[in-house]
Amino acid sequence: MTVMNIVQAVNRTLRDEMRRNGNMIVLGEDVGRDGGVFRATEGLLDEFGAERVVDTPLSEDGIVGMAIGMSLYGLLPVAEIQFMDFIYPAFNQIVSELAKFRYRSGGQYPAHVVIRTPYGGGVKGGHYHSQSTEAYFIHTPGLTVVTPSSPHDTKGLLLSAMRSPDPVMFLEPKRLYRTIKEDVPDEEYLIPIGKANVVQEGSDITLVSWGPMVQTCKEALPLAAKEKMSVELIDLRSLMPFDIQTVIQSVKKTGRVVVAHEATKVAGFGAEISAQVSERAIDSLKAPIIRVAGYDTPFPYALENSYLPKPERILKALRKASSY
């Protein structure tokens, strides 16, 4: 066991896997000498050399395109996109190419690239260093989308992502990079992609969340407990595929659902969870399915604190659901 934060968990897990897998390559802007702007790749250049830890020119489509080509030839490229907000120059490579290679080639050319990227607000970054656009990627068949909410999950999920035969978007909650520290086992363990984690069991309301918002939900739990609401908190961990079974089971028990995410609300992934629940468990529902989400504006700067869903907003939604 070692106590570490999320960024350290990323760093160790990359290092361990690079030691194990000589075909693994890390590439991206400033990942080498600089160790990444968040330090997630610190030390890798020294240990593995510039051929395996590749500082690229400033071009996201070049990074992802090159990673795809590496992967088709048998390497395991793990690309870093400095901020999720800067992934769009590579959007064509991701949605048109990476996501479809296996399918369009009839299985001849599976492209397995892991794209790591920090996302989410809370770092005073304004709208180009704060967005959460997981829904774009979830809505793109062929991509796997994963997001951890703790150092422990980071290790287990990142390992699974790197061992998966499919392309994986690995979304890292940057606001939590250094705020949560916990024991992480030193030995290898895989957290299965597609399985949710029931963070806390409860009987009154199901609270579904993922990524950085899980932490906010956790902070809302004692507040809810104080008001005698028994909340079952589910951390989806994996957004595509997502573990609808765990959600539905919970809803059948509680009859009430709140979904919390940081992304803007309209057409966010919360809508999918809501739609799935009302498709599969409408008779169990005792209240409207409530979404707590980012407001439908570009991510603000000065007013970031009012923009981000806080434990109080979640509490309010829980109250609304439970008192309906």
Next chain:
Amino acid sequence: MTVMNIVQAVNRTLRDEMRRNGNMIVLGEDVGRDGGVFRATEGLLDEFGAERVVDTPLSEDGIVGMAIGMSLYGLLPVAEIQFMDFIYPAFNQIVSELAKFRYRSGGQYPAHVVIRTPYGGGVKGGHYHSQSTEAYFIHTPGLTVVTPSSPHDTKGLLLSAMRSPDPVMFLEPKRLYRTIKEDVPDEEYLIPIGKANVVQEGSDITLVSWGPMVQTCKEALPLAAKEKMSVELIDLRSLMPFDIQTVIQSVKKTGRVVVAHEATKVAGFGAEISAQVSERAIDSLKAPIIRVAGYDTPFPYALENSYLPKPERILKALRKASSY
């Protein structure tokens, strides 16, 4: 009144507005001499000249970027992206720039660009000439998203798009380009953005759809009538903003909802409609909200016919909703 199809309606409306507004410019690949690969800009070059009908190099980010810059200086650029599947090289320009210019500049620099692009399947185009990814754009605050389903609506909505002060994604149902002909008034009329159209009133089930799938829904109506289901068909017309009031009013009457779209199902815009309904009208619901959508695979080629939702699939969903 003139009988015309959708592509003609686009063509006439562009022409009329260019006559009216000397600051309007049409730009894109093959829009000039060739008149557009679907002929939507036919004749414009001859009438308005190469300065206003601009054949661009093969670069979507160049097209949208240039259009933004034109618009900031006071022109009205109407850009054509040859297929929606080829919009991704411009995705960064659209989501990071076009959508956010007004907001980020505190209203100093509103960017008003209309992006016209054909979308949807049914033309034997395989996955790069068939996709429907409206959800990406709906999930991007700052963009307006509109899609007509008939020649009449095409004219009224395209005019509104060009007169709107906001950036508009104008999605044209390419499968219907030449299949529906109807009378279109010669005089100017605007169809308001944000208002749905109740195609048929009914009392048993609310069927919500948009774009090319509206036609498929219309074909399902007589089948449903034969089975004594009274269906209220709502054509959203505008997806952002969307007319939730009309939907909710209908649901309060019918208690049953089917949403039909061509895009892949997971995290598609159907999920948002479903989520809105269960948030706002759960007590009116007598059945699960059912989505009929494209399967969650890349768009196929040989099997396109089995992939696209057909009237029968919609009928099946209507039956399921009404017999629940």
Next chain:
Amino acid sequence: MEMLQVVRADGEYDAKLEPNLRDEDLKKMYRYMLLVRRFNERMLLLQRQGRIGFFIESTGEEAAQVGSAFALARSDWVYESYRDPGVCLVRGVPLKTLVDQLMANADDPNKGRQMGVHWGYREWNLVSISSPVGCRLSQAVGTAYAAKFKKDNIVCVTSFGDGATSQGEFHSAMNFAGVFKVPVVFLCKNNQYAISLPVRRQTASANIAMKAEAYGFEGVLVDGNDVLASYKAMKAAVDKARSGGGPTLIEAVTYRMGGHSSSDDPSKYRSTEETELWKTRDPITRFRRYLMKKGLLTESEDRRTLEEVENELVSTIKESEKVPPPTLYSMFTDVYAEMPWHIKEEADELMGEKGQ
């Protein structure tokens, strides 16, 4: 910049420039060129008859395809273009496999998942094509990087059109190739048009080859209607790449003699004079003249080869048309390595419906 040419349009040639190829190979090259020409014509006809859905021909571009493909090793990788049936054939892809792709039938290794001309064959290191113009170039750079990393002695070639040079992804790929000095060859077949846009309005640069300088490596201009020059240019580039010399950009100057695709009418945007002029530069006529001058081909051999090619095409089409379409279930596989629950649900639903 000078343009490399070995054989002139009239069949005269510069013996000093002739590449070192066996007579056998020269004859094979010719046969492949004929096959590509007739393949194009036949497939366009099938498309007109509704027997295949969509087709893009490469008539006029046979020399650039066949010449460059001859310069590659079996183990080299190719990110070919939709105008490269000749490259596929030279690399060993059976004619039937190409026709299967156009028919999108159950024998297509791509499982009928893509529009016609979107070739892709793992067995021959031909990477699955996609439609978005320009996005394959950086992938080719990545493959070249990987090969160099693994110390495999292979070169990665990617072929694309003049229009593709305008895409941002062209730039990224060229830049990465220069920075990482990988064994990649960029082959731009400048056929003068991107659908309706003539190349002089695609870019203001004097030519395309010179664009390589901006990325720190060499650009080469070659007569793409001259199969020997096309061979030579590619051979030099792959030799250089293989020996650690890094990337090359080749601009093969050629002409799209037909429409852009089976849905295009080129008379809207170009003149008959222009097309007539380029007919006088036809790569096949030219090579035929050369071979005859060299005594490697007689009129009767020529006729016989054409007949063989025709027969091969007719019988192949017949065979391909017998193959059934892909199974319904195949629509749902290969999205992921393992089918996730939500796709399984959808597949089950559809299969259930059809089972009824």
Next chain:
Amino acid sequence: MEMLQVVRADGEYDAKLEPNLRDEDLKKMYRYMLLVRRFNERMLLLQRQGRIGFFIESTGEEAAQVGSAFALARSDWVYESYRDPGVCLVRGVPLKTLVDQLMANADDPNKGRQMGVHWGYREWNLVSISSPVGCRLSQAVGTAYAAKFKKDNIVCVTSFGDGATSQGEFHSAMNFAGVFKVPVVFLCKNNQYAISLPVRRQTASANIAMKAEAYGFEGVLVDGNDVLASYKAMKAAVDKARSGGGPTLIEAVTYRMGGHSSSDDPSKYRSTEETELWKTRDPITRFRRYLMKKGLLTESEDRRTLEEVENELVSTIKESEKVPPPTLYSMFTDVYAEMPWHIKEEADELMGEKGQ
């Protein structure tokens, strides 16, 4: 390619190359350069003290900013970069307005919506900056197109870093500019680094200016630490553009003397020798020497100017700090021209909560 230089690092100059500027203007230039230097230092300090959230300095790049901005007309448009406070100031933006942006307060014309250094002022034709590197270039081309279309006699300038030249959007913009021959000037401030990546690993081309050739127009290499050379290069480019000569790419060679941003530690990736070397080329020292040699500046005038600048900064900061933050409601406006129902609902909900 030769690099244009008027004043050497030691203040010696080539009188034949001196631009035609009034003494008044030379002194103004110097004052602006000082102001930018001290602005950078002060703001970095405020950032360290937590009084502003984020800052990017442009120390070392004062000459390129001030020199180029002096060559523009009031009506010209500028897509400036985050390292261009000097451009904003020269164009007339009050110092307080820049500080308001960094404080994201209610006086910021951008309504506090963006991180620091994302300038944007309609009143001075300075187009609102965004973070994604490279995406402003094609917008500048569009603005230039529009101006030409409207027969307005203006030029559009866009300024960016060496790293930006790797983005696909750089390529598209350059290509469109060449094809449409619009009155645009691309100013690349090559400060040798893109965060940690040195320019020699950003591209394999000999320099950045030469990249213009691939797009059919001229590239110019200029000493970006020489304010007069920077002025001259930009003046020539805008004159050419204004008279219908089309685009120019200027590479201003300079050095990022500080870290990339307030979150960066450059000692991880570059040597002290290197930074020391560039200190000897400091643009302000150089220009001071020149002015003194010309008898346009005395030691005491210099001290007085610095004092003035300091006072201006101190009092401006004080003023800006008095301004309240933007209103809560302002978070919801300007997404669209009119607020749609769903945003209104969200605004009402939040305002309701806060009202309680």
